[in-house]
Amino acid sequence: MIWDEGWLPASWTADLADHLNAIALIVATCLLAAAFGARMFRGRRRGRRPGWTALPGATLQDIHDLRDPLRQMDAIAQSAFECVPLLNREEARLLPILEAAVREVGDGHRLMAQTSLGELIRPSPNLGTTETRRRAFASINSKRLDFAVINRYGYLVLAIEYHGSGHYHKQSFIRDAVKREALRKAGVPTLEVPERFKPADLRADLLGILGKAELARSGT
Structure with a gap:
């Protein structure tokens, strides 16, 4: 019909x-x-x-794409895991010195270790396109700070990078430059600690930086 x-x-x-x-x-x-x-x-x-x-037309990359939680679970099921130290031996030696200095600052400051930079700063929504902000965030999100000082409100007020043995090579220099520039644009100071540091000098530097930051915030 x-x-x-x-x-x-x-x-x-x-x-x-x-x-x-x-x-x-x-x-x-x-x-x-x-x-x-x-x-x-x-x-x-x-x-x-x-x-x-795989559905028709799926590539090998699609099949092994680990963004799929089921595939992540399968990969985990086929492996064994063990605990590893959060800090290496040199960083662990630095930790109590920083903790003591941050406690001396007081006012609710806290010291964090091995913190994702993408959890602490992000591109400002007031500048650039969505794509440029996406690319900028992707450039910092996988990077970590050796140590981070946050204030009572949870905001980053000081980044601390330790340049220990084996630190100086081309890739480390470039990664540090990326982090340093992103932190500068966020208005966050960076304290760079050399391999051979003096605890008294490190304490004075940390207190001086955080003291200046507090004065700047209070407007005095």
Whole structure:
């Protein structure tokens, strides 16, 4: 039977077309879901993890994309884990000196270790495009500060970088420059500690920087 729309009112024709389009979309979705379910079922019968069978056109990169939590869990299931120290031996020697100096500053300041820079600063929404801000954040998010001092409100007020043995090579220099520039733009001072430091000098430097920061915030 050939459908002739000529005898229908124009408004009915438009409504009918919308309904037919909606029905076609639902049918197509159901067919796709059925095909995907069949592939998952075949994967189960072969002893594979449900949902791991690649859809047509999937690349090897898609199959092994570890953004999928199921694939992450599978990778973890095939490995063993062990605890490792948060700080190396040289950084651990520096930790109590910094802790004591931060306690002396008081006013709710806290010392953090090995903190993600992306958790402490971010690109300002008032400058640049969404894409430039995304790229800027991606450039710092995977980097860490050796030590970070935060105030009572949880804001970063001082970044501390320790330049211990084995620190000086090309990649470390570039990473440090990236962090230093991002921190400068955020208005956060950086205290760089050399391998051979004197505890008294380090304490004086830390107290001096945080004291100046407090004066700047109070406006005195």
